[in-house]
Amino acid sequence: MNGALTNGTVPPAIVARGLSKEYQLGAVTVHALRDVDLTIPAGRFVVLLGPSGSGKTTLLNLIGGLDQPSAGELTVMGVTLGSLDDERLTTYRRDTIGFVFQLFNLVPTLTALENVQLIGELVGQGAEAGAMLDAVGLAERRNNYPSQLSGGEQQRVAIARALVKRPAILLADEPTGALDGETGRAVLQLLWERTREAGITVLMVTHNEAYAAAGDLVLRLSSGQVVSTEAQAAPRAPRDLEM
Ligand SMILES: Nc1ncnc2c1ncn2[C@@H]1O[C@H](COP(=O)(O)OP(=O)(O)OP(=O)(O)O)[C@@H](O)[C@H]1O
Ligand SMILES: [Mg+2]
Structure with missing residues (x-):
């Protein structure tokens, strides 16, 4: 038996x-991350x-696995990233991580x-692309090109x-940043629901203070x-937030 399952941890x-992450800009050293210690339990919406x-984007x-730290160690889903060769790092990025950008x-x-499908086929789950578009409410839009979709639809x-691709970790860098308030909230609601159902660990960067209430x-x-690191026992669905 798997100990992780039987002892409840x-x-x-x-x-x-x-x-830590430093960037060298000519003679200037930029300290983008400084000696960060962090533990994020699985399945949380952060x-x-x-x-x-x-340093938010730097951390993501x-x-x-898009960039290497200058010092320190990062372990994701039990894998120490610094120990991976290029090939394994590519596999890690492809199979473990999902990205959503601004x-x-x-x-x-x-x-x-x-x-x-493009991504689905890469990891052998192409057949699920239609079902996933359904799940984000875009079944009827499946044959539209991005230019024929609104910003909110494109983000969905x-x-x-x-x-x-069923990532263990979803990294979202200001996913609602380019959307108006109401559309942004609807997109966030969807992201929040779908990832919670699937037990995915989410790190979402936002500038919107109101969204803090949605985080575990x-x-x-x-x-x-x-x-600061603040745990919230009863995070609120984005659709219920006052904005
Ligand atoms: N490739 C790079 N070369 C040099 N400096 C960089 C590079 N990327 C980021 N930085 C610097 O590192 C620091 C952190 O940048 P980062 O992009 O992580 O910030 P952020 O919190 O995501 O900001 P924002 O909210 O504006 O997106 C900044 O001072 C930035 O100028
Ligand atoms: Mg950023």
Whole structure:
């Protein structure tokens, strides 16, 4: 029997120890992250807040394996990222991580369905693309091109694309940043519902303070450091938030 199942302890999804990231800009060293320690239990919806330049995107890029830390260690789903060679890192990014960005990053020459299938086929789950578009309320729009979809609809395609590969971790960098308030809230509601159903660990960056109430965990970054970690026993559905 698997000990993790029998003794009731589930390993955390993300553990950072002494995580630092520096960028060299000519003679200037930018400390994007400074000695961050962090433990994120699996299945949580984490809201990440902080001023511009505080290190939010840097943290997501490190967790997503898109960038390497200058110091410290990151363990995601039990895998220490620093120990992976390039090939395993590619597999990790493809199979473990889903990304949703502020600008939807759809392929303009492919339909909504093809955009979702594109990723689904990469990991051998192409048949589920249609069902996933259904789940985000876009069954009728499957044959539309991105230019024929509203911003909110495009972001829902991007969410379907991220979810169809069943990632353990979903990283969302200001996914509602390019949307108006009401559309942003509807998109967030969908992201929140679908990831909670699936037990996916989500890290969502936002500048919208009102969205903090939707998090199981609220992290605040300032100048490259985590300055507060707040657990919320009863997070509220985005649709119920006062804005
Ligand atoms: N490739 C890079 N080269 C040099 N400096 C960088 C690079 N990427 C980020 N930085 C710097 O690192 C710091 C953290 O940047 P980061 O993008 O993580 O901030 P952020 O919290 O996501 O900000 P925003 O809310 O504006 O997106 C900033 O000072 C930024 O200028
Ligand atoms: Mg950013």
